[in-house]
Amino acid sequence: MKKVIKNGTIVTAVDTYQADILIDGEKIVQIGAELLTNGAEIIDAEGKYVFPGGVDPHTHLDMPFNSTVTDDDWESGTMAAAFGGTTTILDFCLTTGDDTLKKAVQRWHGKAEGKAVIDYGFHLMLANVDEQVMSELPTVLNEEGITSIKIFMAYAREFQADDRTLFRTFKLAKDEGALVMVHCENGSVIDELVTQALAKGQTEPIYHALTRPPEVEGEATHRAIELANVAGSQLYVVHVTCAEAVQEITEARAKGYKVWGETCPQYLVLDQSYLEKPDFEGAKYVWSPPLREKSHQDVLWNALKSGALQTLGSDQCSFNFNGKKQLGRDDFSKIPNGGPFIEDRFSILFSEGVAKGKLTVNQFVDIVSTQPAKLFGMFPYKGTIAVGSDADIVIFDPNVTRTLSAQTHHMNVDYSAFEGMEISGEPVSVLCRGNFVIKDKQFVGVPGSGKYLKRQKFNHDVIQTASVAKI
Ligand code: URP
Ligand code: ZN
Ligand code: ZN
Ligand code: ZN
Numbered sequence: 001m002k003k004v005i006k007n008g009t010i011v012t013a014v015d016t017y018q019a020d021i022l023i024d025g026e027k028i029v030q031i032g033a034e035l036l037t038n039g040a041e042i043i044d045a046e047g048k049y050v051f052p053g054g055v056d057p058h059t060h061l062d063m064p065f066n067s068t069v070t071d072d073d074w075e076s077g078t079m080a081a082a083f084g085g086t087t088t089i090l091d092f093c094l095t096t097g098d099d100t101l102k103k104a105v106q107r108w109h110g111k112a113e114g115k116a117v118i119d120y121g122f123h124l125m126l127a128n129v130d131e132q133v134m135s136e137l138p139t140v141l142n143e144e145g146i147t148s149i150k151i152f153m154a155y156a157r158e159f160q161a162d163d164r165t166l167f168r169t170f171k172l173a174k175d176e177g178a179l180v181m182v183h184c185e186n187g188s189v190i191d192e193l194v195t196q197a198l199a200k201g202q203t204e205p206i207y208h209a210l211t212r213p214p215e216v217e218g219e220a221t222h223r224a225i226e227l228a229n230v231a232g233s234q235l236y237v238v239h240v241t242c243a244e245a246v247q248e249i250t251e252a253r254a255k256g257y258k259v260w261g262e263t264c265p266q267y268l269v270l271d272q273s274y275l276e277k278p279d280f281e282g283a284k285y286v287w288s289p290p291l292r293e294k295s296h297q298d299v300l301w302n303a304l305k306s307g308a309l310q311t312l313g314s315d316q317c318s319f320n321f322n323g324k325k326q327l328g329r330d331d332f333s334k335i336p337n338g339g340p341f342i343e344d345r346f347s348i349l350f351s352e353g354v355a356k357g358k359l360t361v362n363q364f365v366d367i368v369s370t371q372p373a374k375l376f377g378m379f380p381y382k383g384t385i386a387v388g389s390d391a392d393i394v395i396f397d398p399n400v401t402r403t404l405s406a407q408t409h410h411m412n413v414d415y416s417a418f419e420g421m422e423i424s425g426e427p428v429s430v431l432c433r434g435n436f437v438i439k440d441k442q443f444v445g446v447p448g449s450g451k452y453l454k455r456q457k458f459n460h461d462v463i464q465t466a467s468v469a470k471i
Pocket of ligand 4: 165316
């Protein structure tokens with residue numbers, strides 16, 4: 001059945017206008033004034049923004065990590081994402097523990113199938129790029145339509161890759177048209193700082209932040225940038241938290257290096273003092289890189305505004321406080337790293353960015369949807385509202401005020417990192433490929449209806465082109 005969205009204000013990365021949207025099946029087929037409805041279902045968006053569905057380029061659902069596994073799986077995680085206005089996620093497929101990359105990808109398909117309520121793709125996460133991986137990688141990337149690879153410079157005893165591995169990955173990515181995503185922190189120096197802190201009896205959550213200073217993020221960011229450039233490759237720096245890293249990315253981009261950067265909502269609105277909460281509550285805010293001194297927040301906002309950073313990922317990686325977070329009660333280095341952010345990414349950027357005058361509404365769309373779609377080979381099918389695009393649409397009420405809380409969120413986790421925060425705006429209805437997932441704030445989606453996305457290869461020209469109005 002056809003659907004028509006009427007009376008709303010359509011917002012893309014480049015324009016804001018009043019028009020109707022005609023949806024036929026999974027696609028947007030017409031945009032214009034006073035479209036004839038002819039028996040189509042009419043969706044009234046009076047007084048609302050009509051945004052392209054959010055694209056979250058950074059999630060960890062049902063992922064083994066830090067000797068445990070994340071608490072949101074593909075059903076609760078994607079449902080929460082949909083409530084929050086996100087219609088596509090890109091999740092990290094862990095390849096360690098499987099003897100072939102192909103098996104690892106199959107395992108990840110198994111986690112998502114029958115559960116995902118929105119569309120999704122995978123990044124391939126590599127720890128060790130040996131001969132076997134190098135020979136298998138091109139086939140897996142091509143067959144699976146995976147066009148991004150993740151490397152960690154951190155987590156010394158778990159995933160940390162050495163510089164040779166990093167460099168090999170950049171070389172392969174250049175040849176295969178993939179974007180290399182790097183977690184930039186110097187894992188060896190952090191490991192040493194953690195050992196020293198524990199030897200002094202410094203076991204509380206705040207030492208997580210104090211043993212990972214911003215300088216080790218800046219240093220690793222610099223190294224990743226230079227190695228990518230020597231290899232002639234493209235680099236995407238995940239979860240940028242601090243002035244030191246922003247400066248490295250800004251300088252590299254000014255020199256014409258192919259470098260892009262992501263930050264996350266938690267770094268924009270929370271600071272290091274949260275890790276000092278008493279009674280171990282600081283553990284709720286343990287993730288990596290850590291929260292920083294408040295002064296870094298303005299740097300991140302300015303970087304989003306100026307385009308030095310291009311995207312906002314959630315880095316969803318949830319662990320219950322009265323559960324897995326307790327593993328580190330006597331030793332901060334055993335607290336599973338990560339937090340619940342998938343649901344609030346979109347609305348926090350709107351409220352703190354647009355409603356508070358830091359970003360235009362078009363910049364908001366660009367950061368939360370269009371840029372990730374372009375960088376990760378999904379544009380213009382995802383990331384915009386255009387004739388021919390997938391009908392991934394968020395009808396958003398900018399005029400409501402609400403309070404974020406674990407009492408009302410949909411993530412499978414017993415706390416909110418943003419508990420008590422007052423925000424403006426809320427997704428009212430959310431469609432993924434023409435089907436309602438959220439209708440009038442109620443979940444009406446179907447587990448398993450989310451589609452696996454085979455993505456296009458990294459294409460610098462797509463990133464540089466303006467967001468088109470038509471396909
Ligand atoms: O603490 C975090 N960020 N957990 C998820 C894994 C990662 O580093 O992205
Ligand atoms: Zn990371
Ligand atoms: Zn530098
Ligand atoms: Zn992550």
